Amino acid sequence: MSVLADSLQLAPGNPLRRFAPVALIVGAIALAACGFIATTAPRPVAQSYLAAFLFWSGIPIGSLAVLMLQHITGGAWGAIIRRILESATSTLPLIVVLFLPILFASGLLYEWARPEVVAHDPLLQHKSIYLNLPFFTVRAVVYFAAWMTLSYFLCRWSREQDGGKLRVQRRLENTSRGGLVAFGLTMSFASIDWAMSLEPHWFSTIYGILFIGGQVLSSLAFAILAAAALSTQAEVAEVMTPDRFQDLGKLLLAFVMLWAYFSFSQFLIIWAANLPEETPWYLRRLAGGWQWTILVIIILHFALPFVLLLSRGLKRNRRSLMAVAAVVLAMRTVDLSWLVIPAFDRDGGSFVASDPLAMIGVGGVWFFFFVRQLSRHPVLPLNDEALPELDEAGA
Amino acid sequence: MSQGVYGLMAEFGDVGELVTAARKAREAGYVHLDAYTPFPVEELDEALDLHHTRLPMLVLIGGIIGGLAGFGLQYWTTVIDYPINVGGRPLFSWPAFIPVTFECTILGAGLTAVLGMLGLNGLPQPYHPVFNVPRFALASRDRFFLCIEARDPKFDIDETWGFLSRLQPRQVSQVDA
Structure with missing residues (x-):
């Protein structure tokens, strides 16, 4: 391995690497606690687990979308976070394993998976051609297969570029073009299957893109935090300049606005039409304590990051941008809980112990495997035309 | 000199x-x-x-004025000047005001950016x-x-x-x- 590639490995003292074992241990304990609670009260644990799964799976899945986006658009902003995105999507096999409990607990989570409910519900009988467990499973297999195939080749070719193979750039671009179309379709259906079908009578045509917008926002906020941690290494910091953090801050602002736009569009259309089959979804989420949750979401998930990210100085400062990204990432968990938990007719104030435990448990385990992926290759891509500083093959 | x-x-x-x-x-x-x-x-x-440069501050002020004007216009027309009952909704139906408020914010900020830039630059300037x-x-x-x-x-x-x-x-x- 070359000197340059050596100097760009994840350092043993890097905060990410120091935190990873702690995350694994805390995560494993939290998951074990969830398992223990589930022996007496499985239903609330399954609900908490679904929210945690949807949040944490959103980072590797959303990273795949951002990875393809940056291959198409090019530019230094994408090149500096490319390894972070690649490492995140490389954890997809773990996400498959984490999905299995949802498959086994589908009867606890989804009305359409309970034959006794379907037997008394003509609408669910009508929808059972699509909403049935075998087809649900087959679809999940198709989604994961599509994402993992894309992730596998994009990561592999990108590493070939490190080794000096320079013609892969074109191949990465072309694959990303088709890949983004495939991603949009598969993830839309996945969001309908995994989250929207919790309330099978209700539907919203913007739901898929709203969900994807949230995932992309999560992965961008996570990538900013990881990039900030990486830039504690002197060799990496030379490339991750205030200009680059400003680029990432601008994108974070754009995606905060895009998410708010999608969310409000769905609300406005349903509010304006005021149809009895559409409004219950919002009525459940604006009562019983959840009205305070949405108020917090509006302020901390939109208004505060929006105002702060307008500032040029804040975006160029690594620490202050990190703080905003951390707030956005934390609010993504709140937003997903608001999206999922009210479907189970639970009150906003009724937090159960398994809610934070599942979030920490799934996250801790996932984070450990993310860092393991990140430590296997140089943390910045070599020989990329967007980062001429790291050109060693003489392109 | x-x-x-x-x-x-x-x-x-x-x-x-x-x-x-x-x-x-x-x-x-x-x-x-x-x-x-x-x-x-x-x-x-x-x-x-x-x-x-004072331009960012001017654009911010222009945007805020635009937004307030857009919201105020809708409030005034639907609540004060010409109240109409639409499907039993309250007269002050703020969710419906948001898109126009947003657009007026952009309009205010955009116009201030262009005109403010020209003003601060001293353009148009026929002789230099x-x-x-x-x-x-x-x-x-x-x-x-x-x-x-x-x-x-x-x-x-x-x-x-x-x-x-x-x-x-x-x-x-x-x-x-």
């Missing part, structure tokens, strides 16, 4: 030389200077210390002395110019000429007012 002279102008062949020259001129204590390039050069903001230098036309092609203005307290036609010559430009010319 020399009568009839706007300043002295040095011509450079590439961006790097210009940025270095601008930096050196500031280090030498010149404050009234400007650079002219065929395309935007980010490093010049820092080299010429041009960070302190730098065009008296015949070779200045190249500033829109492939040459880079640094002009030290005569109103600079440190400006002295011979001394400044000498200073600019030491920066190794392609040419130094006098800009007639």
Whole structure:
């Protein structure tokens, strides 16, 4: 391995690497606690687990979308976070394993998976051609297969570029073009299957893109935090300049606005039409304590990051941008809980112990495997035309 | 101060030389200077210390005024001036106001950005002395110019000429007012 590639490995003292074992241990304990609670009260644990799964799976899945986006658009902003995105999507096999409990607990989570409910519900009988467990499973297999195939080749070719193979750039671009179309379709259906079908009578045509917008926002906020941690290494910091953090801050602002736009569009259309089959979804989420949750979401998930990210100085400062990204990432968990938990007719104030435990448990385990992926290759891509500083093959 | 002279102008062949020259001129204590390039050069903001523009604050104010005006217009028309019962909804149905409020914010901010930029730049300006230098036309092609203005307290036609010559430009010319 070359000197340059050596100097760009994840350092043993890097905060990410120091935190990873702690995350694994805390995560494993939290998951074990969830398992223990589930022996007496499985239903609330399954609900908490679904929210945690949807949040944490959103980072590797959303990273795949951002990875393809940056291959198409090019530019230094994408090149500096490319390894972070690649490492995140490389954890997809773990996400498959984490999905299995949802498959086994589908009867606890989804009305359409309970034959006794379907037997008394003509609408669910009508929808059972699509909403049935075998087809649900087959679809999940198709989604994961599509994402993992894309992730596998994009990561592999990108590493070939490190080794000096320079013609892969074109191949990465072309694959990303088709890949983004495939991603949009598969993830839309996945969001309908995994989250929207919790309330099978209700539907919203913007739901898929709203969900994807949230995932992309999560992965961008996570990538900013990881990039900030990486830039504690002197060799990496030379490339991750205030200009680059400003680029990432601008994108974070754009995606905060895009998410708010999608969310409000769905609300406005349903509010304006005021149809009895559409409004219950919002009525459940604006009562019983959840009205305070949405108020917090509006302020901390939109208004505060929006105002702060307008500032040029804040975006160029690594620490202050990190703080905003951390707030956005934390609010993504709140937003997903608001999206999922009210479907189970639970009150906003009724937090159960398994809610934070599942979030920490799934996250801790996932984070450990993310860092393991990140430590296997140089943390910045070599020989990329967007980062001429790291050109060693003489392109 | 020399009568009839706007300043002295040095011509450079590439961006790097210009940025270095601008930096050196500031280090030498010149404050009234400007650079002219065929395309935007980010490093010049820092080299010429041009960070302190009031435009962002103006745009923010314009945006806020636009948003308030848009929201206020809708409130006034639907609640005060011409209240109509639409499907039993309250007169003050704020969710429906949001898209127009948003658009008016953008409109206010956008117009302020364009007009404010022109105002702060002093544009349109039919006459500017730098065009008296015949070779200045190249500033829109492939040459880079640094002009030290005569109103600079440190400006002295011979001394400044000498200073600019030491920066190794392609040419130094006098800009007639």
